[in-house]
Amino acid sequence: MSSAPSSAKLTRVVGALAEASGMRAATLNELVRIGDAGLLAEVLRITGDRATLQVFEETMGVSLEEPVVREGSPLAVELGPGLLGSVIDGIGRPLGDLATLTGDFLLPGANAPTIDRARRFTFVPVVARGAQVQQGDVLGTVLERGGFEHRVLVPPGRQGIIAGVFGGERGIEDVVARLADGTTLGLSQRWSVRRPRPSAARLDASRPFLTGQRIFDFLFPIAEGGTVAVPGGFGTGKTVIEQSLAKYAEADVVVYIGCGERGNEMAEVLHEFARLKDPRHGRAVLDRTVLVVNTSNMPVAARESSVYLGLTIAEYFRDQGYRAAVMADSLSRWAEALREIGSRLQEMPGEEGYPTYLASRAAKLHERAGRVTCLGAPKREGSVTLISAVSPPGGDFSEPVTQSCLRVAGALWALDPELAHQRQFPAVDWHTSYSLYSDDMGRAFDATVDPDWSKARGAVLDLLQRDAELREVASVVGPEALEDKDRLLLQAAAIVREVVLGQSAFDPNDAYSPPAKTYRLARASLDLFEAGKVALGRGATFAELELAPVRRALATLRDAPAGDVEVKAAEVKARIASLWRGARSEAGGTS
Amino acid sequence: MSPMRVARTYRGARAAAGPLVYLNGAQRAALGEWVTITAPGQAPLRGQIIDAGEQLSVVQVLEDTLGLAPAGVEIALTGELANAVVGKELLGRALSGAGDPRDGLPPPIGEALRPLWGAPLNPTRRLPPSDFIETGISAIDGMNTLVRGQKLPVFSGPGLPALELAATIVENARAPRGEPFAVVFCGIGITERETRTFLDRFAASGALERSVLYLNQAQDPTIERLLAPRQALACAEHLAFVHGLHVLVVLADITHYCEALREVAAAREEVPGRRGYPGYMYTDLASLFERAGVVKDKPGSVTQLPILTMPDDDITHPIPDLTGYITEGQVVLSRELHRRGIFPPIDVLPSLSRLMNAGIGKDRTVPEHRKWADQLYAIYARGREARMMVAIVGEAGLSPADRRALELTESFERELVHQGPKRRTIQETLEAGWRLIDRVPREDLLKLSDELLATRQAQRDEAQHKGA
Known part of the structure; x- marks a missing residue:
């Protein structure tokens, strides 16, 4: 809906910022097209007839006096079938279509709708003529690739009596229902990215968000609809974690936001995700x-918008009654985009040059996650879980972005370069990480996996804590000077680190660990520790304990294909039973 | 990109300060527009508009502004963006950071003009890098493998032989199947001595004829440092994606580049970020480093080997820190190893190649490469920890396994990392590693399977048999 030819013209261009005159009628956050090439920009400030704009495309070569055209609406994203499997930029343009338009390199001014206009979807209505519909009601469904049922909803703010409903082959812009007042409803809807989508009620976090990563599910679990910050210096494996979760976490829909990260990584994600199968549904990730x-x-500027765009898409799937997960990699780049634009606007800087509204923006962004009762009928629940990587300069967590995220996130998975250097992956520091959801989630795991889950978790945390204390002692007196029971503890902790906390993202059998396997490995490691203590109590010396074979058996169990698990578990049990040759047969396996 | 305007000429600038010249209301000035500034009786200075404004535009001048009188100059806005002359004929040439000849030959005519500020590669058009590059350096090929299309920086410290390492790699690097290969070397603010060392090695090894050199030396204008790597990358992209060459780009030294960036930011009175470097340094560095990669349906590739000096060996300094967040790993040089005469003095513990897994294994190097590297890494890491512990508790306080790891650590540094100027094939590197592993008892080899060790034993037996 571009307005009448205007006299608006560019009066300044610098970096991602532009200024224009003749903008008296503009509104804040309104989209405009600038220059002869029609680059997309957004109004940030209005003073008299002057407006300051942030430009979402490269501004090199844009000249003063080039025209500015108002679009009349804020930045919005098209939501509908066809989104799944797509790759879009920070303002919602599909990158594949842009390549068709401008070739291998991205050039400014290219334009393509988010969802392919040529695609046809089979719409199956679930409402009939004469039905009264409210906002959020399911109008019908479209079956997407991989068997995903896309629910077409009455957009927020709309209601009325169905005057006509049109099933069958539909394009994304086609009308699928008409209301008695003449309003038409389509397969897709648009929503302004900076505005959270409404829901009926917010629910508490009571169900675990299964990540398939042992250290998270077992030690620092998060809830469906929860938020977690994953800060870590470079090389600590943030991206590998985000990718592992995107591949294996139990979510119906994953929105992966590559925000200011590497191009080769994105190529890798595309390549991998197309090849990999979701372990639960068998469809391509x-x-x-x-x-x-x-x-x-x-x-x-499109980096700043990419996070909001991703969250809006996740909320849209939440509103259909699905569990959506957002992987934001990384929020530091989003914050830096705020800083860059704020500094060009000559705003008064806060800490480390970041704008003073960094904390409040970060809080608002995190609050878009959550589990909700969706609007409309049939009654359904949906969630948005947010996993955000943070890239603190120099790996120092006291910096403003990490701190702003920690104040609002429900959990911290802190990555440690020291662990990464030891090639302990995921390099999550178990001493500083935490989860505010752990008690609730523990109860849930007790009920669904094993009644002993929470107790085992407590025992492992205790073991790791004592390990840290003992290692400090050992670094002063040498490990040889420790008592046998302490040396056993150090070994048990090393085994827990290796087979429970350590997990290879590249081993096809170990990349995804279901909770039952996680529990089994933790339990077996604790059993080994107990058996060792019993043996020492009966007169064994540490040197007599045959720990190496148990350790190898545990590693084999960890890396075993699903079909071999029982055999390998029995082997572990047998090895624990023969931990000490001097032991009577019942020495092992007691707990 | 909008069609550019015709050239316009103005007389007199409003102000000049350091590398910046301020113009009164230059009509239709475009961001990034190329400008020449001529003072009577002097050679014209080149510059670029970095802030286009109705009242005031800012020009960043590439050349030295010494003696410039703003009121008297003539300013020509060319109507064009900054371009680089590119072409295959540039191979064998030495040019300045601005693209002027440095070898006494006439200016290159080239085949095409390519925008200096290259557009970003569409991520959907990228091919994930997966081809092994044999650098001839064991600590890289074996432990931190370089892959075509990767950007792998060398983190050096003052006085460490980063340039020698780069020169060695350039001399030795081979494409796996002998595909056409070229080098683009970009010196950024490097000294005369460094330049000479590098050029002499280049000339001696015959690498010069397959190379393009862009040289901005320490005495050259600072702002030219911002241009030099972009000249180099525009040229590399052309050679790679138009001529199908596999191009290795060496950028030395990124620290000088960042300092030039800071100088301009300070001159513009921008709000400084950490240690005075501008807040957009991450984005700016990314606009260089992200110009590495492989493109679908195109035969060539651009691989980057940037070199940076960590001030005071501090890896948390903003320059190595931001670089590490953008690049796909890093090769870290160690002062301690250098002091002990180990060349190349690569510390493999903090070093990392993120793309290693994509470049090694079956059909690339050998199937067991990953396990081999993991095992050596694990023992070396353990030995390094033991080395620290020895200082406190003495060797007697170590467990027998720690003592064995300590011994192996010594050998690892002397036999695997150290190789002097000699080139090693990947087979020689792997064998050197196996010879270390052979000395370790089974119980310490947690990362290797029985089958793998049996295969190794069979190989040794066979070799012994042949030898006998």
């Missing part, structure tokens, strides 16, 4: 994924 991509060399 890409078929449940929407990729929002703004690599570090793409325009900085």
Whole structure:
């Protein structure tokens, strides 16, 4: 809805910022097209007839006096079938279509709708003529690739009596229902990215968000609809964690936001996700994924918007009654985009040059996660879980972005370069990480996996704590000077680190660990520790304990294909039973 | 990109300060527009508009502004963006950071002009890097494998032989199947001595004829440092994606580049970020480093080997820190190893190649490469920890396994990392590693399977048999 030809013209261009005159009628956050090429920009400030704009595309070569055209609406994203499996940039343009338009390199001014206009979807209505519909009601469904049922909803703010409903082959812009007042409803709807989508009620976090990663599910679990910050210096494995979760976490839909990260990584994600199967549904991981991509060399303003765009898409799937997960990699780049734009606006800087509204923006962003009762009928629940990587400069967590996220996130998975150097992956520091959801989630795991889950978790945490204390002592007196029971503890902790906390993202059998396997490995490691203590109590010396074979058996169990698990578990048990040759047969396996 | 305007000429600038010249209301000035500033009786200075404004535009001048009188100059806005002359004929040439000849030959005509500020590669058009590059350096090929299309920086410290390492790699690097290969070397603010060392090695090894050199030396204008790597990368992209060459780009030294960036930011009175570097340094560095990669349906590739000096060996300094967040790993040089005469003095513990897994294994190097590297890494890490412990508790306080690891650590540094100027094939590297592993008792080899060790034993027996 571009307005009448205006006299608006550019009066300044610097970096991602532009200024224009003749903008008296503009509104804040309104979209405009600038220059002869029609680059997309957003109004940030209005003073008299002057407006300050942030430009979502590269501004090199844009001249003063080029025209500015108002679009009349804020930045919005098209939501509908066809989103799953797509790769879009920070303002919602599909990158594949942009390549068709401008070739291998991204050039400004290209334009393509988020969802392919040529695609046809089979719409199956579930409402009939004469039905009264409210906002959020399911109008009908579309079956997407991989068997995903896409629910077409009455957009927020709309209601009325169905005057006509049109099933069958539909394009994304086609009308699928008409209300008595003449309003038409389509397969898709648009929503302004900076505004959270409404829901009927917010629910508490009571169900675990299964990540398939042992250290998270067992030690620092998060809830469906929860938020977690994952800070870590470079090389600590943030991206590998985000990717592992995107592949294996129990979510119906994953929105992966590559915010200011590497181009090769995005190519890798695309390649991998198309090839990999979701372990639970057997469909390609890409078929449940929407990729929002703004690599570090793409325009900085679109980096700021990419996070909101991704969250809006996740909320849309939440509103259909699905469990959506958002992987934001990384929020530091989002914050830096705020800083860059704020500094060009000559705003008064806060800490480390970041704008003073960094904390409040970060809080608002996190609050878009949550588990809700969706609007409309039939009654359903949905969730948005937010896993955000943070890249603190120098790995120092006291910096403003990490701190702003920690104040609002429900959990911290702190990555440690020391562990990464030891190649202990995921390099999650178990001493500083925490989860505010752990008690609730513990109860849930006790009920669904094993009644002993929480107790075992407590025992492992205790073991790791004592391990840290003992290692400090050992670094002064040497490990040889420790008592046998302490040396046993150090070994048991090393085994827990290796087979429970350590997990290879690249081993096809170990990349995803179901909770039952996680529990089994933790339990077996604790059993070994107990058996060792019993043996020492009966007169064994540490040197007599045959720990190495148990350790190898545990590692084999960890890496065993699903079919071999029982055999390998029996082997572990047998090895624990023969831990000490001097032991009577019942020495092992007691707990 | 909008069509550019015609050239316009103005007389007199409003102000000049350091590398910046301020213009009154230059009509239709475009961001990034190329400008020449001529003072009577002097050679014209080149510059670029970095802030286009109705009242005031800012020009960043590439050349030295010494003696410039703003009121008297003539300013020509060319109507064009900054471009680089590119072409295959540039191979064998030495040019300045601005693209002027440095070898006494006439300016290159080239085949095409390519925008200096290259557009970002569409991520959906990228091919995930997966081809092994044999650098001839064991600590890289074996432990931190370089892959085509990767950007792998060398983190060095003052006085460490980073340039020698780069020169060695350039001399030795081989494409796996002998595909056409070229080098683009970009010196950024490097000294005369460094330049000479590098050029002499280049000339001696015959690498010069397959190379393009862009040289901005310490005495050259600072702002030219911002241009030099972009000249180099534009040229590399052309050679790779138009001519299908596999191009290795060496950028030395990124620290000088960042300092030039800071100088301009300070001149513009921008709000400084950490240690005075501008807040957009991450984005700016990314606009260089992200110009590495492989493109679908195109035969060539751009691989980057940037070199940076960590001030005071501090890896948390903003320059190595931001670089590490953008690049796909890092090769870290160690002062301690250098002091002990080990070349190349690569510390493999903090070093990392993120793309290693994609470049090694079956059909690339050998199937057991990953396990081999993991095992050596694990023992070396353990030995390094033991080395620290020895200082406190003495060797007697170590467990027998720690003592064995300590011994192996010594050998690892002397036999695997140290190789002097000699080139090692990947087979020689792997064998050197196996010879270390052979000395370790089974119980310490937690990362290797019985089958793998049996295969190794069979190989040794066979070799012994042949030898006998």
